[in-house]
Amino acid sequence: xxxxxxxxxxxxxxxxxxxxxxxxxxxxxxxxxxxxxxxxxxxxxxxxxxxxxxxxxxxxxxxxxxxxxxxxxxxxxxxxxxxxxxxxxxxxxxxxxxxxxxxxxxxxxxxxxxxxxxxxxxxxxxxxxxxxxxxxxxxxxxxxxxxxxxxxxxxxxxxxxxxxxxxxxxxxxxxxxxxxxxxxxxxxxxxxx
Amino acid sequence: xxxxxxxxxxxxxxxxxxxxxxxxxxxxxxxxxxxxxxxxxxxxxxxxxxxxxxxxxxxxxxxxxxxxxxxxxxxxxxxxxxxxxxxxxxxxxxxxxxxxxxxxxxxxxxxxxxxxxxxxxxxxxxxxxxxxxxxxxxxxxxxxxxxxxxxxxxxxxxxxxxxxxxxxxxxxxxxxxxxxxxxxxxxxxxxxx
DNA sequence: TGTACATCAGTGAACGCGCGTTCACTGATGTAC
DNA sequence: TGTACATCAGTGAACGCGCGTTCACTGATGTAC
Numbered sequence: 282x283x284x285x286x287x288x289x290x291x292x293x294x295x296x297x298x299x300x301x302x303x304x305x306x307x308x309x310x311x312x313x314x315x316x317x318x319x320x321x322x323x324x325x326x327x328x329x330x331x332x333x334x335x336x337x338x339x340x341x342x343x344x345x346x347x348x349x350x351x352x353x354x355x356x357x358x359x360x361x362x363x364x365x366x367x368x369x370x371x372x373x374x375x376x377x378x379x380x381x382x383x384x385x386x387x388x389x390x391x392x393x394x395x396x397x398x399x400x401x402x403x404x405x406x407x408x409x410x411x412x413x414x415x416x417x418x419x420x421x422x423x424x425x426x427x428x429x430x431x432x433x434x435x436x437x438x439x440x441x442x443x444x445x446x447x448x449x450x451x452x453x454x455x456x457x458x459x460x461x462x463x464x465x466x467x468x469x470x471x472x473x474x
Numbered sequence: 475x476x477x478x479x480x481x482x483x484x485x486x487x488x489x490x491x492x493x494x495x496x497x498x499x500x501x502x503x504x505x506x507x508x509x510x511x512x513x514x515x516x517x518x519x520x521x522x523x524x525x526x527x528x529x530x531x532x533x534x535x536x537x538x539x540x541x542x543x544x545x546x547x548x549x550x551x552x553x554x555x556x557x558x559x560x561x562x563x564x565x566x567x568x569x570x571x572x573x574x575x576x577x578x579x580x581x582x583x584x585x586x587x588x589x590x591x592x593x594x595x596x597x598x599x600x601x602x603x604x605x606x607x608x609x610x611x612x613x614x615x616x617x618x619x620x621x622x623x624x625x626x627x628x629x630x631x632x633x634x635x636x637x638x639x640x641x642x643x644x645x646x647x648x649x650x651x652x653x654x655x656x657x658x659x660x661x662x663x664x665x666x667x
Numbered sequence: 668t669g670t671a672c673a674t675c676a677g678t679g680a681a682c683g684c685g686c687g688t689t690c691a692c693t694g695a696t697g698t699a700c
Numbered sequence: 701t702g703t704a705c706a707t708c709a710g711t712g713a714a715c716g717c718g719c720g721t722t723c724a725c726t727g728a729t730g731t732a733c
Contacts, residue, residue, distance in 0.1 A: 283729040284676055308591055310503050313719055327677045335720065389640060394587050397642035398501055404645055432656025436637060443636015444629060447582060449590035452597055463625025471664030476696040477709055506686055520710045
């Protein structure tokens with residue numbers, strides 16, 4: 282059946298949004314196209330009217346997720362009292378809610394190792410998204426030179442992503458809490474050093 | 475054919491060692507049993523004389539890798555001049571050689587997100603290995619109380635693992651180098667704070 | 668305004684492939700006598 | 701010391717299942733006349 286104009290684009294966006302959540306929580310290999318489409322009350326065959334392959338979707342879903350994650354970081358920083366920006370950023374990232382919400386959380390924490398394993402030729406879309414995220418965040422980082430601010434931004438975000446990922450492996454909430462708690466202090470001291 | 479005594483144990487160890495490398499470099503889902511066994515000039519059927527399932531091997535391979543990785547960390551610390559222990563530890567972890575050597579490198583950097591996605595009931599072996607690694611490392615960390623040293627140990631190791639994982643996603647060696655370089659300074663300052 | 672045809676997002680069966688696991692079999696060495 | 705049998709690590713075909721992708725088909729709406 283034929284659908285009204287803009288219907289196709291809407292479906293495409295729904296696919297990206299659902300994929301972005303499923304890929305983060307189950308990994309891209311643990312999230313089959315058919316399950317994804319069933320979520321949206323569609324069948325798997327239709328997927329290929331929107332994307333040439335699963336790989337294309339993975340890149341778009343990653344981008345959407347990192348955009349979202351960056352928006353939250355910026356919001357936290359801009360709500361903070363002057364001088365408390367980095368504290369706010371770190372608290373917004375390293376907390377139990379973010380830790381439990383893998384599907385809605387930072388895609389670097391969820392998918393970085395998968396990206397590192399993709400063939401080099403297919404990593405460019407991911408790297409562009411990462412670089413633009415870094416450029417977006419480095420403006421808020423204190424530091425004498427751009428180079429210093431960029432280095433600290435990268436170390437902070439990649440470090441916090443690693444900590445979050447490991448915290449998520451722990452089954453006991455007390456453990457996760459303790460890990461996040463200790464790490465917040467650690468990163469705050471590091472950023473101000 | 476029947477094999478001499480100890481032959482079986484030797485084969486088992488060879489499987490664990492090979493698996494530990496393949497899992498790190500390709501992810502556990504990207505490393506089929508058949509390929510693993512072919513590496514060792516064996517066929518896939520024989521695998522089940524040694525392990526009840528692939529999952530059992532994953533846990534053992536992770537343990538072996540983290541033991542190895544811990545040994546290297548301890549060696550770096552103990553070779554260091556007094557006062558330079560943390561610098562040595564950080565330099566030993568965040569360098570280009572470790573970055574390129576995924577198969578032989580830290581299994582937390584390579585596999586943490588996969589562990590976090592396993593069903594809670596099957597994570598215990600991994601968590602025990604992680605906890606014992608932390609206990610092993612915290613003795614070397616400066617800090618007033620055990621709790622402080624433990625928190626810093628966890629934050630440092632999980633953070634460096636995240637940084638290494640993201641660095642590995644970058645296809646350009648200059649980028650990887652810059653990321654590792656900046657992060658070394660960052661973590662060194664953090665540990666001494 | 669009404670009719671005939673074109674479009675194309677979505678359907679669902681089917682294909683091809685990979686992979687974890689099972690199982691009947693092999694055959695050199697160990698053991699019982 | 702020699703012979704018959706048992707053992708069991710390893711073999712390789714086969715099973716069952718999941719998943720990415722293809723493709724002929726559907727049918728409501730848009731368009732041409």
